[in-house]
Amino acid sequence: MTVVEGSRIVTAPGWTGKARTDLALIDCDVHQGYKKVDDLFPYLPRVYRERVIDQGLLIPSSGYFNNPKRAARTDLVGCDANMADRDGRNRGTDYEGLKGAHLDVWNVDRVLLTGSGANGASVIPDPDYGAAFCRAFNDYTMEHWAAKDERFMVAISVNVRDPQRAVEEIHRLGDHPQVKAIMLPTGAIMPYGNRFYHPIWEACEQHGLVVGIHPGAEGSGMAGPPTGVGYPTYYIETRMARPQMAMAHAVSFIAEGVFEKFPKLKVLFDECDQFWAVGLMWHMDADWKSLREQTPWVKRLPSEYFVDHIKVGSQPMLEPENEEQFFMMLDAMHADRTLVYCSDWPHWDWDDPATTFPKLPERLHKRVFADNARELFAL
Amino acid sequence: MAERVVVAPVEEIPPGRRKIVVPFRGRAGIGVFNINGTFHALRNLCPHKSGPLCTGAVLGRLVADAPPSGRPLVVDDYRVDQDGEIIRCPWHLWEFEVATGRCLVDPTVRVKTYPVNVEDGQVVVYADPADLPEQPVALGGSPPDQPGS
Numbered sequence: 445m446t447v448v449e450g451s452r453i454v455t456a457p458g459w460t461g462k463a464r465t466d467l468a469l470i471d472c473d474v475h476q477g478y479k480k481v482d483d484l485f486p487y488l489p490r491v492y493r494e495r496v497i498d499q500g501l502l503i504p505s506s507g508y509f510n511n512p513k514r515a516a517r518t519d520l521v522g523c524d525a526n527m528a529d530r531d532g533r534n535r536g537t538d539y540e541g542l543k544g545a546h547l548d549v550w551n552v553d554r555v556l557l558t559g560s561g562a563n564g565a566s567v568i569p570d571p572d573y574g575a576a577f578c579r580a581f582n583d584y585t586m587e588h589w590a591a592k593d594e595r596f597m598v599a600i601s602v603n604v605r606d607p608q609r610a611v612e613e614i615h616r617l618g619d620h621p622q623v624k625a626i627m628l629p630t631g632a633i634m635p636y637g638n639r640f641y642h643p644i645w646e647a648c649e650q651h652g653l654v655v656g657i658h659p660g661a662e663g664s665g666m667a668g669p670p671t672g673v674g675y676p677t678y679y680i681e682t683r684m685a686r687p688q689m690a691m692a693h694a695v696s697f698i699a700e701g702v703f704e705k706f707p708k709l710k711v712l713f714d715e716c717d718q719f720w721a722v723g724l725m726w727h728m729d730a731d732w733k734s735l736r737e738q739t740p741w742v743k744r745l746p747s748e749y750f751v752d753h754i755k756v757g758s759q760p761m762l763e764p765e766n767e768e769q770f771f772m773m774l775d776a777m778h779a780d781r782t783l784v785y786c787s788d789w790p791h792w793d794w795d796d797p798a799t800t801f802p803k804l805p806e807r808l809h810k811r812v813f814a815d816n817a818r819e820l821f822a823l
Numbered sequence: 824m825a826e827r828v829v830v831a832p833v834e835e836i837p838p839g840r841r842k843i844v845v846p847f848r849g850r851a852g853i854g855v856f857n858i859n860g861t862f863h864a865l866r867n868l869c870p871h872k873s874g875p876l877c878t879g880a881v882l883g884r885l886v887a888d889a890p891p892s893g894r895p896l897v898v899d900d901y902r903v904d905q906d907g908e909i910i911r912c913p914w915h916l917w918e919f920e921v922a923t924g925r926c927l928v929d930p931t932v933r934v935k936t937y938p939v940n941v942e943d944g945q946v947v948v949y950a951d952p953a954d955l956p957e958q959p960v961a962l963g964g965s966p967p968d969q970p971g972s
């Protein structure tokens with residue numbers, strides 16, 4: 445790889461990336477952040493400011509694992525590929541960098557800002573600090589990101605562990621025209637279909653907000669371990685655990701009748717892989733035919749609820765052995781209705797919009813890169 | 824020559840009971856059911872995985888209008904539709920409407936049904952509806968006070 449000082453685009457052997465101008469492009473996973481903790485102080489109550497100064501954030505990050513290069517691409521403006529910037533600053537967290545190296549390069553029409561760092565607020569024992577942290581991060585995001593670019597849609601962070609506080613935050617910001625979703629970690633104290641969370645889903649439905657779920661906080665704080673068999677040792681194992689968590693939440697939403705109760709509710713799973721959806725739909729449908737009696741409020745095939753209510757982010761896009769398998773799996777997961785493009789800016793494992801997929805038929809391309817998201821966010 | 828089988832005297836299959844007849848159009852045979860006084864015959868072969876469908880439990884269809892989290896807790900919350908009219912295959916519990924053979928969990932699936940006639944006090948199953956006698960003596964129907972019902 446060649447990294448040119450001050451350059452905005454990486455060039456590498458085999459790189460064929462070109463800006464797309466022919467089709468709309470909606471990116472459903474872009475991480476905005478703050479540069480340093482002090483950036484949040486104007487939005488935190490004094491009691492928490494002083495606590496943070498004294499003791500640090502006390503918010504567990506995205507699990508316990510060793511995400512390389514502090515998760516970020518090292519080619520980005522302001523980043524040092526040799527990890528020289530060890531001053532505690534986060535990378536890829538400024539608007540100008542995102543605009544110059546992503547939005548303008550790829551002609552991105554809309555971006556869902558999915559946050560960073562606030563996931564852990566949902567798994568700490570102090571519900572009020574968790575809620576205050578989410579609120580501060582949201583206010584920072586609205587002022588320093590959303591206000592700067594009309595292309596931004598915001599997935600606000602809420603403390604899902606305390607439905608009362610989460611609902612308050614949804615009512616506070618839910619009608620802002622750029623607020624389109626809430627963002628929750630895959631790590632949780634119990635699966636998201638549980639009735640404990642229903643007041644939050646009710647509020648989301650009321651404001652037309654999508655329920656976004658993204659890896660984070662698994663194995664941290666009060667959340668359960670990242671897998672059903674406990675704590676894996678290495679980072680790569682925790683990545684493979686993401687589909688497990690997405691499946692657990694998706695099944696829970698369907699089996700608990702959440703989509704019968706809140707028929708307009710939509711759920712988005714970002715960064716949890718994709719093709720788990722195929723096996724899950726097939727297995728759930730087969731089992732529902734035998735076990736329907738145990739959840740008689742699930743009135744349709746589980747796959748019908750899935751396709752109607754759940755979207756799956758395309759990053760990290762799985763890489764089948766050949767294109768035939770790729771298209772077979774896309775077909776099996778009903779990608780024309782379930783798959784939305786995600787870049788995961790600015791992380792090292794990001795997917796660009798040009799080289800991630802084999803050449804898709806035009807209709808499918810439009811569904812994945814724009815129309816599914818357009819429908820999801822009612823754009 | 825009409826393909827028909829005399830299954831049993833009417834009183835041998837009172838309401839709520841069944842009789843399996845093997846073989847009939849294949850080794851799987853048929854199940855003859857008395858549902859509320861009307862006789863029905865089904866192929867004893869589940870269209871799902873070829874299980875012995877007619878040996879399954881005959882029950883109702885449990886339904887719920889809404890998830891339990893949206894309602895007060897009551898013990899008789901679930902409604903049972905078509906009680907005693909639904910058979911569940913013993914192999915994978917798929918539900919079928921005995922009277923029609925309609926599968927309740929997969930509308931693309933149906934189990935074959937056969938016409939049943941009562942002739943001279945005998946339950947008779949025909950392979951082909953066209954072979955039914957022109958004026959059935961007493962199609963279906965069974966005295967309501969049969970012993971064992």
